[in-house]
Amino acid sequence: MNIILFGPPGAGKGTQAKKLVDFYGIPQISTGDILRANVREGTELGLAAKAYMDKGELVPDDVLIGIIKNRLTEQDCIKGFILDGYPRTVPQADALAVILDEIEKPIDVVLNLEVPDEELIRRISGRLICSKCGASYNRTFNPPKKEGICDICEGEVFQRADDKEDAVQNRLSVYKKQTQPLIAYYAKQGILVTLDGTKDMEKVFKDIKAVLVKFA
DSSP states (O other): OEEEEOTTTTTTTTHHHHHHHHHHOOOOHHHHHHHHHHHHOOOHHHHHHHHHHHTOOOOOHHHHHHHHHHHSSSGGTTEEEEEEEEOHHHHHHHHHHHHHHTTOOOOOEEEEOOOHHHHHHHHHTTEEETTTTTTEEEETTTTSSBBBBOTOOOOOOEEEEGSSSSHHHHHHHHHHHTTHHHHHHHHHHHOEEEEESSOHHHHHHHHHHHHHHOOO
C-alpha cells in the first residue's frame, strides 16, 4: 500500500510512521533523510541539492522530485511506502502525481492526523531533549526524574529553540499556509481520511489499521 501521512507539527506523525513501518514492513520515506543520503553518496541529484543546501537555500522542487522518484523505485518500495513530509505544497503534489503515474505506484490513501492548535502547542512546547545522548522527554507526559538531568546519561536536558511557544505558533502558521490546502486537494480525489490525533497513540494506530485493512 502507498500512503501519504499528513498532520501539523506535534500531531504524532513520526510515532505513527514508525508503527506503520514495523507492522506492515514498508519504508518510511522522509525527504530530509533521502536528501542527506543522496548528498552523502554523491549522486548527481545529491550534488545538485548540495549546491543549494550549502548556500542555505531551499532545494528546488525539480531536484527534490527527481530524488524522490529514484527512492520510490528502490527494491524495498515494492510492497508500498509511507511518504512523510512530502508533498508540502500543491505544486509538489502535482509533480508527485506525474512521477507516481510514470512508475505506476498511485497513492492508495492519505492519512491526515487532526489535532487542535492548543493541544499541539501544549505537546511541542513541553518537549525536552538531552544535549548528550539525544533522549526525548516532555514536561507534561514524560518528565525526567530529576529536573534538567537525563535519566539515561545524566546529561543536561534542554528545550530546543524551535519548540518554544512563539516558534511553535510560527511553525503552525507556515503549515496552515503551505500544507493545509493539500487536504482539500486529496479530499477531491476521494483518498483522504482524517483521523483524531488527540487520542492515545495506540488508539490512533488502531484507527489507522482499521482504515488500511482494505488495502492490505
